[in-house]
Amino acid sequence: MKSTPEIHADARGLRAVVVASAYHAEVTSALVRGARDAFLAAGGAEGSLEVVHAPGAFEVPMLVDRALATGAFDVAVGVGCIVRGETVHDRHLGQAVTQELLSIAVRRGRPVGLAVLTVEDIAQAHARAGGALGNKGAEAMAAAIATCNASAAMGPHGQEASR
Secondary structure, eight states, rough: OOOOOOOOOTTTTTEEEEEEEEHHHHHHHHHHHHHHHHHHHHOOOGGEEEEEESSSSGGGGHHHHHHHTTTTTTTEEEEEEEEEOOSHHHHHHHHHHHHHHHHHHHHHTOOOOEEEEEEESSHHHHEEEETTTEHHHHHHHHHHHHHHHHHHHHHHGGGOOOO
């Protein structure tokens, strides 16, 4: 089993949104709980986290972009579960969603955590949604918060802040 790096994340004063796909709700709800728990554990306030539900993984990026466009959120996490099927549809979907979430983060200048699982079967998803392999929702939130902290430390326009 690979070890996850220790990430220092301070969510005090941050506002977060989690956009979660409705597909495989037993998995995505566990990922959302992980993201919420990580936000609170990092000092975020319960009232500073909003969860938005998307019909499927394909719709997650659009809703993440819309949420960040409001200016109401400092960080976002996209949550979904894409299970391999009989065709290559899952690979196209996973690649499109992942690429678009990255594009949104860069374009909006706001961190977007990736908790969209791309798995061979539902057992692999459960292992990554609070099972033997941890909770990717929690990891994605911690990474988004830490990225927000690092970005803020650089000061305006990417210049290192004076200490």
